[in-house]
Amino acid sequence: xxxxxxxxxxxxxxxxxxxxxxxxxxxxxxxxxxxxxxxxxxxxxxxxxxxxxxxxxxxxxxxxxxxxxxxxxxxxxxxxxxxxxxxxxxxxxxxxxxxxxxxxxxxxxxxxxxxxxxxxxxxxxxxxxxxxxxxxxxxxxxxxxxxxxxxxxxxxxxxxxxxxxxxxxxxxxxxxxxxxxxxxxxxxxxxxxxxxxxxxxxxxxxxxxxxxxxxxxxxxxxxxxxxxxxxxxxxxxxxxxxxxxxxxxxxxxxxxxxxxxxxxxxxxxxxxxxxxxxxxxxxxxxxxxxxxxxxxxxxxxxxxxxxxxxxxxxxxxxxxxxxxxxxxxxxxxxxxxxxxxxxxxxxxxxxxxxxxxxxxxxxxxxxxxxxxxxxxxxxxxxxxxxxxxxxxxxxxxxxxxxxxxxxxxxxxxxxxxx
Amino acid sequence: xxxxxxxxxxxxxxxxxxxxxxxxxxxxxxxxxxxxxxxxxxxxxxxxxxxxxxxxxxxxxxxxxxxxxxxxxxxxxxxxxxxxxxxxxxxxxxxxxxxxxxxxxxxxxxxxxxxxxxxxxxxxxxxxxxxxxxxxxxxxxxxxxxxxxxxxxxxxxxxxxxxxxxxxxxxxxxxxxxxxxxxxxxxxxxxxxxxxxxxxxxxxxxxxxxxxxxxxxxxxxxxxxxxxxxxxxxxxxxxxxxxxxxxxxxxxxxxxxxxxxxxxxxxxxxxxxxxxxxxxxxxxxxxxxxxxxxxxxxxxxxxxxxxxxxxxxxxxxxxxxxxxxxxxxxxxxxxxxxxxxxxxxxxxxxxxxxxxxx
Numbered sequence: 083x084x085x086x087x088x089x090x091x092x093x094x095x096x097x098x099x100x101x102x103x104x105x106x107x108x109x110x111x112x113x114x115x116x117x118x119x120x121x122x123x124x125x126x127x128x129x130x131x132x133x134x135x136x137x138x139x140x141x142x143x144x145x146x147x148x149x150x151x152x153x154x155x156x157x158x159x160x161x162x163x164x165x166x167x168x169x170x171x172x173x174x175x176x177x178x179x180x181x182x183x184x185x186x187x188x189x190x191x192x193x194x195x196x197x198x199x200x201x202x203x204x205x206x207x208x209x210x211x212x213x214x215x216x217x218x219x220x221x222x223x224x225x226x227x228x229x230x231x232x233x234x235x236x237x238x239x240x241x242x243x244x245x246x247x248x249x250x251x252x253x254x255x256x257x258x259x260x261x262x263x264x265x266x267x268x269x270x271x272x273x274x275x276x277x278x279x280x281x282x283x284x285x286x287x288x289x290x291x292x293x294x295x296x297x298x299x300x301x302x303x304x305x306x307x308x309x310x311x312x313x314x315x316x317x318x319x320x321x322x323x324x325x326x327x328x329x330x331x332x333x334x335x336x337x338x339x340x341x342x343x344x345x346x347x348x349x350x351x352x353x354x355x356x357x358x359x360x361x362x363x364x365x366x367x368x369x370x371x372x373x374x375x376x377x378x379x380x381x382x383x384x385x386x387x388x389x390x391x392x393x394x395x396x397x398x399x400x401x402x403x404x405x406x407x408x409x410x411x412x413x414x415x416x417x418x419x420x421x422x423x424x425x426x427x428x429x430x431x432x433x434x435x436x437x438x439x440x441x442x443x444x445x446x447x448x449x450x451x452x453x454x455x456x457x458x459x460x461x462x463x464x465x466x467x468x469x470x471x472x473x474x475x476x477x478x479x480x481x482x483x484x485x486x487x488x489x490x491x492x493x494x495x496x497x498x499x500x
Numbered sequence: 501x502x503x504x505x506x507x508x509x510x511x512x513x514x515x516x517x518x519x520x521x522x523x524x525x526x527x528x529x530x531x532x533x534x535x536x537x538x539x540x541x542x543x544x545x546x547x548x549x550x551x552x553x554x555x556x557x558x559x560x561x562x563x564x565x566x567x568x569x570x571x572x573x574x575x576x577x578x579x580x581x582x583x584x585x586x587x588x589x590x591x592x593x594x595x596x597x598x599x600x601x602x603x604x605x606x607x608x609x610x611x612x613x614x615x616x617x618x619x620x621x622x623x624x625x626x627x628x629x630x631x632x633x634x635x636x637x638x639x640x641x642x643x644x645x646x647x648x649x650x651x652x653x654x655x656x657x658x659x660x661x662x663x664x665x666x667x668x669x670x671x672x673x674x675x676x677x678x679x680x681x682x683x684x685x686x687x688x689x690x691x692x693x694x695x696x697x698x699x700x701x702x703x704x705x706x707x708x709x710x711x712x713x714x715x716x717x718x719x720x721x722x723x724x725x726x727x728x729x730x731x732x733x734x735x736x737x738x739x740x741x742x743x744x745x746x747x748x749x750x751x752x753x754x755x756x757x758x759x760x761x762x763x764x765x766x767x768x769x770x771x772x773x774x775x776x777x778x779x780x781x782x783x784x785x786x787x788x789x790x791x792x793x794x795x796x797x798x799x800x801x802x803x804x805x806x807x808x809x810x811x812x813x814x815x816x817x818x819x820x821x822x823x824x825x826x827x828x829x830x831x832x833x834x835x836x837x838x839x840x841x842x843x844x845x846x847x848x849x850x851x852x853x854x855x856x857x858x
Contacts, residue, residue, distance in 0.1 A: 091788060091789040092644075092789065094789045094790060095644055095647050095648070095789055095790075097651075098647070098648075098651030098652075098654075099615065099651055099654040100559065100561070100615065100647055100650035100651045100654055101559070101560055101561040101568075101613055101614060101615070102561055102647060103561040103562065103563040103643045103647060104647075105561075106561055106563065106564065106565035106567070106568050107563070107565060109565055109567050109568075110565050110566070110567070113567070126633075130632055130633060130641075133632035133641065134632070134641065134644070134788040134789055136754060137639075137640070137752075137753075137754035137757070137786055137788065138632075138752055138754065139631075139632050139635060139636065139637065139638040139639075139752065140632075141634060141635065141636045142636055142747065143636045148509065149506040149507065149508075149509070150506075150508055150509045151509060156634070158634060158636065172634070174634060178513065178514045178515070179514075179515075179586075180514065180515045180516060180517030180519075180520055181514065181517050182517050182585060183585045183586040183587070184517040184520040184521050184583070184584075184585045185520050185583075185584050185585065185586075186520050186582055186583060186584075187572075187573040187576040187577050187582045187583075187584060188582065189520060190569060190572075190573050190584070191569075191570065191573050194566045194569045194570060194573075197566065198566050203565055203566040204563055204564070204565055205563075205564055205566075205569065206562055206563055206564065206590070207562075207564070207586040207590060207592075208586060208590065209630075210627070210629055210677040210678070210679065211677075217563070217633075217634055218634075228509070229507050232509055232510050232512070233510075235512060235515050236512075236515065237509070237510070237511060237512045237513050237514070237515075238509075247514075248514060249588070251588075252585065252587075254529050254530040254532075255517075255521055255525040255526070255529055256525055256532060256545050256553060256555070256595075257532060257535075257545075258532040258533055258534050258535060258545065260530065260532075263530070265516070265517055265518065268514065269513070269514050269516065272513060272514045273513035273514055276511045276513045277511075279513070280509075280511065296768075296769035296770075297768050297769065297770060298767050298768055298769060298774070299588065300588060301588070301679055301680070301767040302767075303767065303769075303774050304679065304680050304765075304767055304774060304776075305679050305680075305767075339810070339811075340810075340811055340812055344771055344812065346771055346772060366769075367769070368769050368770050368771055368772075369768070369769060369770045370770040370771045370812070373770060374812065376534045376535060377533075377534040380533075380534075395675070395677075395678075395679065395680075396674065396675050396739075397675040397714075397739075397741055398712065398714050398741060399714065399844070400714075400843055400844065400845075401680070401776050403774055403776075438711075439708065439711065440708075440711070440712065
């Protein structure tokens with residue numbers, strides 16, 4: 083290896099109790115026998131130190147992909163490559179993890195071995211978009227690494243204006259709160275759009291995230307265009323003996339202060355005998371009481387999902403939360419799952435047709451109005467979609483009678499099928 | 501290589517996680533009954549069948565070199581059952597069925613320099629972005645900021661001192677990857693982009709750049725006979741949205757790109773509906789390699805929250821109860837004209853009531 087770049091500022095990040103990424107990169111630079119890897123680590127350290135000194139980034143994008151795909155790679159060419167030639171090409175490869183980010187150590191080693199063969203030896207589990215990030219390789223080795231891992235079951239993630247890698251919580255595999263099969267939802271949705279994921283041709287990014295319950299550990303409402311959240315519509319389950327045990331252990335006042343009075347809709351009351359009553363019709367499935375008393379309280383049996391559309395961060399019109407599109411959808415039969423996938427197809431088709439360049443789905447809905455969007459994808463309106471009805475009278479309402487008739491007709495149809 | 505010799509990709513998409521799951525998780529899929537938190541960083545889940553699975557969670561440096569990955573795998577093989585997963589905040593979780601394995605596993609992780617914790621009412625790992633290490637538009641680093649802060653918050657990661665869980669996030673630009681969080685440390689640019697007029701027409705698709713501006717402050721112009729873009733600096737909000745599609749419009753600046761701190765973002769539906777974070781502090785220097793000024797403010801907010809909030813209150817719940825005037829009073833942070841929103845929908849954020857706390 084050429085002389086090591088001096089890195090006095092980065093060296094300061096080696097002290098302290100938290101594991102140091104600098105120590106890790108230095109290990110590759112100082113201990114790795116392959117000159118390609120120790121050189122890459124050296125160049126990266128040199129450029130990073132230069133960034134710390136000048137407080138500026140020095141990577142620029144470009145166009146790199148693998149044969150047959152259009153995306154999945156984050157190309158990085160150094161603007162200061164003449165000073166740090168070892169790492170002048172330093173592309174990241176995004177790879178889709180399994181839902182819930184499960185691995186065996188055997189598989190983790192296998193991936194690390196492949197990456198050591200073709201890349202820098204640096205990887206992240208996982209980036210903010212949900213992909214495994216294999217950080218740092220050349221254009222040529224991007225193809226080699228992909229060919230290698232693609233043979234044993236791994237495919238690229240999304241990058242650019244396309245369907246992105248999905249994200250799911252730990253889910254039914256370990257969590258008592260889960261009301262959904264995150265594994266199946268995630269894979270049926272994302273793998274239905276493999277073409278849209280690998281070949282960016284949409285107005286902008288489109289993200290699916292799945293959380294098994296309204297605790298929303300995947301941050302799906304704010305961080306995804308299509309959020310699927312497990313919920314239930316029958317009564318929550320109460321083990322009154324466990325409630326009594328809780329009162330005995332923590333005290334009546336603790337239960338009142340931390341459970342009863344924290345219910346956002348005042349749906350719980352404590353009775354004289356230290357059991358509780360829940361008004362399930364008032365419960366909004368916020369999860370607070372279940373979180374506090376997970377031994378005593380559990381989700382009901384009639385499980386399904388709520389679907390929200392249009393969450394995103396700041397660019398361009400400001401942060402948006404998703405909006406309820408489907409208050410409750412059963413996901414029992416294969417047909418149920420197919421209906422969910424069809425809904426996603428309709429939304430992406432409509433948005434691909436009507437979204438402006440670089441406009442997220444939620445921004446399009448903001449621009450055209452929720453009602454126009456609903457008509458476009460043929461979904462009926464529902465009062466669960468709003469916090470409250472319109473506050474401003476500036477609207478033309480000469481179709482009122484027809485709209486009211488639609489509501490009553492829909493009600494009658496629902497009554498007939500139930 | 502000739503095209504016909506190129507390997508066709510197998511478009512397998514997202515892989516099946518069932519092949520990587522611990523057998524006890526597969527067996528009890530969808531049939532877990534409850535969980536307990538025996539100690540920080542450890543979860544015990546009990547299934548209706550009576551089976552148990554124990555989880556040990558540890559913080560890592562997120563940017564993992566192959567040596568660290570293999571070390572984690574060695575620990576997973578020697579002290580656990582070879583099954584792991586990662587949380588959304590890049591913590592690693594080891595899954596075991598035998599409770600006797602838990603303490604030796606914790607010992608091995610600590611011995612190797614990893615920090616066990618991040619569960620329940622702790623400050624868990626800061627979720628972070630790429631920064632100087634790999635991003636094309638960053639104004640700061642991410643890994644370094646997070647390392648510096650987690651060094652100071654390691655005790656809070658390993659203990660249950662907080663009223664409820666605390667999620668912190670960082671973001672190296674103003675527009676992109678960092679999400680909502682109880683506390684977010686984000687870049688805030690304070691000056692308009694500096695334009696290299698010689699390069700704009702060659703590098704940038706000008707209509708795209710004009711369309712990208714949230715306040716329509718960019719317009720086509722001619723400078724020295726060359727087509728370029730100019731920015732109405734009175735309208736410009738210094739967000740940097742024009743920089744990614746047009747690198748000659750440099751927004752990042754060593755002095756003028758600063759840090760701002762936002763609080764009260766909460767993704768969960770528990771108690772209240774999900775909430776966006778609110779600005780509390782800005783003008784914080786982007787000061788590598790340790791960013792002490794930003795860390796000091798984060799610690800001040802955490803300390804105040806820890807002292808003042810009730811059990812189960814997230815930061816947004818706590819502020820909803822005590823009110824913003826008291827938040828600024830208790831934290832000692834200044835309340836300025838920049839805290840009053842003027843973006844679309846801002847009127848909803850004004851206090852149109854006689855609800856005043858005295």
